[in-house]
Amino acid sequence: MNPPGNLGEVVWGVSPPLDRQPYVPILSPGPGRTITGVILSDALVGVFTHWYDGRTVPCYHGPGGVCALCQWAPRRWKGYVALLWNGTPRQGMAEITLDAVRGCPRLADKDVSLRGLRLVLQRKGRVPNGPVTATVSPSPFQIESLPVPFTVQDALLRIWSGNEWVASAARSAAREGGQA
Ligand SMILES: [Zn+2]
Secondary structure (H helix, E strand, O other): OOOOOOOOOOOOOOOOOOOOOOOOOEEOOOOOOEEEEEEOOOOOEEEEEEEEOOEEEEOOOOHHHOOHHHHOOOOEEEEEEEEEEOOOOOEEEEEEEHHHHHHOHHHHOOOOOOOOEEEEEEEOOOOOOOOEEEEEEEOOOOHHHOOOOOOHHHHHHHHHOOOHHHHHHHHHHHHHHHHO
């Protein structure tokens, strides 16, 4: 079979593509379960979200501080930290609920670094959306020996990408950016 059309030139001298960013799972304990790990982030990243179409999506700060979903879905605060998971080399994103942070205000204290603290998230009871408690305590790890954490915001954007709500919000932001 003949090759289609004009093939042009071979592309030489291309640097190897950068590593693909690894997929980082969101860690949230199931009913009656516990998640334990060592926090790698300095601080918690807080974000407003909505529950939409069976998943968590970000709330966009539109004109007036609300987004289209704000009109009919409650806005829920969630916090995320990079976590070295249960002593393994795996990193995940621990999801901290508002209840959890209220019970463990140190997680939201911007004056102390969370890096190196042991985190325990526990969901008591049998309900998937039952309350989660958080506790932090010193860990035996040397902070210098801990891996550099991934960027929580980038990992969340990768998880959210592909969602129709996120895509439409990005399109409308690009439109408004073009008009400005
Ligand atoms: Zn919203």
